[in-house]
Structures are given as C-alpha cells and as structure tokens.
Amino acid sequence: MTKTPSSAAPCPRVGDMIQSLHWPPQPAQQSRVVALRAPPPPPPPELVVTCEPGVAQTEHRNTSGLSCGSQADEESQCSDSGFGGSPASSLGLRKLSDCSSVGLSPSSSFEEYEEEFPGNTDRKDTATRSDAEKNKNMVNWSPVVVPLKERAPWVQVVGHAGNFQTAGDGKLLKKYCASEQQCLQRLMDDVLQPFVPRYHGVTRRDEQEYNLMDDLLSFFDSPCIMDCKMGSRTYLEEELKKARKHPQPRKDMYEKMIAVDPEAPTPEEKVQQAVLKTRYMQWRETLSSTATLGFRIEGIKKSDGSCNTNFKRTKYKEEVVQALDDFVDSNVTLLRNYQQRLKELRLVLEKSHFFRTHEVVGSSLLFVHDQSGRAGVWMIDFGKTASMPPPLTLDHRSPWVEGNREDGYLWGLDNFIDLLTGMLAVHGSQDKSHTALLLVYLVCVVVLNWSTQCHHFAPECKKLQSSGMWHESGCSKPQRRNHIAGCVHMLK
Ligand SMILES: O=P(O)(O)O[C@H]1[C@H](O)[C@@H](OP(=O)(O)O)[C@H](OP(=O)(O)O)[C@@H](OP(=O)(O)O)[C@H]1O
Ligand SMILES: Nc1ncnc2c1ncn2[C@@H]1O[C@H](COP(=O)(O)OP(=O)(O)O)[C@@H](O)[C@H]1O
Secondary structure, three states: OOOOOOOOEOOOOOOHHHHHHOOOOEOOOOOOEEEOOOOOOOOOOOEEEOOEOOEOOEEEOOOOOOOOOOOOOOOOOOOOOOOOOOHHHOOOOOEHHHHHHOOEEOOOHHHHHHHHOHHHHOOEOOOOHHHHHHHHHHOOOOOOEEEHHHOOOOOOOOOEOOOEEEOOOOEEEEEOEHHHHHHHHHHOOOOOHHHOOOEEEEEEEOOEEEEEEEOHHHHOOOOEEEEEEEOOOOOOHHHHHHHHHOOOOEHHHHHHHHHHOOOOOOHHHHHHOOEOHHHHHHHHHHHOOHHHHOEEEEEEEOOOOOEEOOOOOOOOHHHHHHHHHHHOOOOHHHHHHHHHHHHHHHHHHHHOHHHHOEEEOOOEEEEEEOOOOOEEEEEEOOOOEEEOOOOOOOOOOOOOOOOOOOOOHHHHHHHHHHHHHHHHHHHHHHHHHHHHHHHHHHHHHHHHHHHHHHHHHOHHHHHHHHHOOOEOOEOOHHHHHHHHHHHHHHHO
16 A cells, blocks of 8 residues: 555445454453453444544544554564665655565564553453344354463554554554545445454544554454455556656665566666666566466464565465465365355455445455464455546456556456365365275274184185194284285185
8 A cells, every 4th residue: 555654644344244253342450351252342433524624534432442552653573674665755664575585584572562552451341232143143253262361462464564553452553545544434335344344434643643443363362364465466557657657766666676686677777776666566466476366475474473474486376375385284174264255255246336346456365363263354455446437347357458457356366266276175185095095004904903813714824824834813924915815815
C-alpha cells in the first residue's frame, strides 16, 4: 500500500466467522485466562463521522480503549535495515520486507515486544448472547482455553514499518489510507466480509489517524503466519501512467535491486543508480512466482519465532511447494484446512460485487494457524485496490493487457489451490505407500511367527527334522525362507 510516515497515508468488519473466533476483551484484574470459544464481541460499533477538514473521520461510540496509552511504533522481529518508502518519505521509514536480504531474523525481540503492549492481556468480556448465537454456526473450532501469558505478541511479517500499532483489545491500528478505508467500509457490506478483518472505523492516536481493524492474530496461540501477495500485477495502471508522465527514478529501489542481483539493472539504470518503481515492481514479479503463478510468498513467521522474508527469488512451483510444506511442517490436516478455506474464498470471490468491481492490486492473503490445528485465511491490504468506473467489471482471470485492468487475482488463487491439491495428493500417496509397507511388514511378521507354529506340517520342515537341521525354537535363519515357502505351499 501507499504510505507516509506521520500524516494520512495517500490512500471500510471481519465477517461473522472472524467475529466468532475473536475472544472478548477481559479486564486485567480478572482472570488472565481467556477462552477462544468465549462469546464474541458486540456488533461493530456505529461509526460516527466527525469530519475534520481535509479528512473524513470516523470514530467509535465505544473506543475508550483505543486512544489511551500511546505506543511507540512497533518493530517486527522481521525488520532489518532495508530501504523503503516512497521518494518523499523514505527517510525514517523502513520496509519490513527488506529483511529479505538478510533472510532469517532473530526471534529474540518477542518478549520485549509483549511487555511494550500490556494491552494485549487487557481484554474485557463484553460479548452479548445474541452475538454468540448469531455466530455459533460459523465456528468449527473446539473450545480452547489459552492462558494469556503464553500468547505471543502481535507481529508484523512484512509491509511498511511503522504502519501498525496494536490497540490492546484484539484490534489493530493501521496508518490511515483513504482508499483502503473506502474498501474496508465497502467490504463490510459485501459477501467477502468473513474473509476480511472486521473494520471499526477511523481513530486517532498521537495526532495520527488510523484505520482500526481486527487483529487476526488474536484468535491464535503462538501463531504461524504467512503473507502471500496475490495477483499477477503489483502496481496500478494508474502508477504506470504516472511513471510515464513524470518519471521518478528511485535510488532506494535500485539499491534493493542490486542487493538481490547486481546484474539486474540496465546500463542506463546503472549510470543513474536509480530505477522507476514500475520497473522495480515488474522485475520483482518476474523474479518471483507472481508472473508465472499469480501469487508470491512474501514472508513466513513460524511459531518458534523465526521469520523468513527471503522469498524474492522463490519462483518455481517446487520452491513454492517446499516453502508451503515447511510453513505447515508437512501437516496434512493444515494443508487440507487451508485448501478448504481457499476454495470457500474462491466461491465467495466469484459472487462478490466488490470483487467484480475493483482492481485488487498488491493485496495479500494472510494465512494463520497454530499448534491446535486452527487455520484461517483473510484478505488484507487494500491500499492499492481501486474501483472500476461503472459499468466496467473484471473477471480477475484474463491476462493483463494495459487498459483492461485485469489483476490475475483469481488466476493466482486457482494456481494456489491446485498447488495445495497436488501437495495433498503427494502426501496421500506417501501415506498409502507407508500403509502398504506397513502391511507387508505385518504380514511378514505374522507369517514368520506362524511358520514356527506350523513347521510340523511343512514337508520342508520334516525334511529338515530328518536331516537333523531343525532347531527346537523353529527354523534357523538360513532355513526360514524355505520353511515359509513350504508353509505357503501347504496353504495353497
Ligand atoms: O517488497 P519490496 O521489494 O520491498 O517492494 C515494496 C513492495 O512492493 C510494497 O508493496 P506492499 O505494500 O504490498 O508490500 C510497495 O508499496 P506500495 O504497496 O505502496 O506500492 C513498495 O513501494 P514503496 O512504498 O513506494 O517503496 C515497494 O518498495
Ligand atoms: N488485520 C491484521 N491482523 C493481523 N496482522 C495483520 C493485519 N493486517 C496486517 N497484518 C500484518 O501486517 C503485515 C503487513 O500488512 P499490510 O496491510 O500488507 O501492510 P502494508 O500496507 O504496510 O504493506 C502483514 O504481513 C501481517 O503480518
């Protein structure tokens, strides 16, 4: 998405399922144990437009927990010293995904992080019975009690550093972006609602406006997280037009480029020591699986705290499969859950009015699961999602030709589902061959065992007995094969 360091970034609830997965806030002085299956929070508070000049502002009627306790900008363990931000804002801002250049990040900052956000443990049980009833059919998770002290703090896997703050009540503040706000608002009235973090309006903290949304991690205990950028194109057609009209070569992007491949820039770019953003974005698309599969892995954070954003060159199916398999630790149930969730998402996307009428670029799917086997997938990041001028619509599968604004989102999702299906098939056949081997082994054991019982009836054994080669305990090793063959022969 687009971002600025402190002011509004140039740029609309999680559905019933999400709502139902959310544990309610709980007062700190009460029990520090919360139930995942506890009643869901109240319906999204009514948004009140407070309209200050310049920005259409909205506030909650019950945002008491939001603006108190200002926090420093959060720093993910995934962060590094990369370059980031747009030309005007690169100073002071870092892009978390830049840590791709260093690969695995240390996991040590988690605890400190949690201390910084005591609000994470400060939850209030304000859910209503009607909400619980409304949502009970949406949840297929079994009740799990999670001691809060064991919960890992919120973590940002990729994206723009300094863009997020936790609100301390299972909500997240993301730096205000007008176009993202519009999208989130619209999505709350769309069939896609269950696949998007619940949106709670705009709020202000320390002179900065934020879009307030559900923290999807708050449904999980020590979650594993994966961010996959969807679509075959990662820049807007609008950006392409702008780049042609007013080319603004970027030094930061040139540096990110040569950090991955010193030979990537053209001679001209080498002289300029700068590249156009659209050129950089295209290079990233072809270097990764975006161009060939219509999605790419941006980052993975595992429950052990390790965080890997080193996927810039993860391009081929086999590499993607390897990364996915590692993400789920080869857990077939998780693979199946994710495949199921993506299939559901695809069905809903194909029906969604919002989706049909928006160019969805640079948006990610956030995959989250934990040890209990719970798994969820949500659409996030609508900073570069733009509405189509009516009556134009998109199918999201047709190849992009400049002017048609197709983004390849569904094509990517089809490919993603196919990969998971392929992985499940391999796991299935491995399971079958393991079962077959096990069966053969068991049969051998039974036959060997049984052969010692039946040797009296086997002609071979009789021969052995008469030749004095018979052992009281049964056949000796070298003779066993003959013995079994004899028994089998007798059975026939
Ligand atoms: O992943 P790397 O290689 O670091 O490149 C980033 C991502 O493409 C960002 O997209 P996302 O936010 O989806 O991660 C994009 O932000 P935009 O989405 O604003 O285009 C950044 O552009 P700048 O923010 O202009 O640097 C660009 O530098
Ligand atoms: N609603 C959310 N709940 C939990 N984590 C989130 C949520 N939205 C974003 N994140 C985290 O922040 C990262 C970046 O999010 P994104 O919206 O793409 O930010 P940016 O616009 O800065 O790229 C994601 O990879 C994820 O780790």
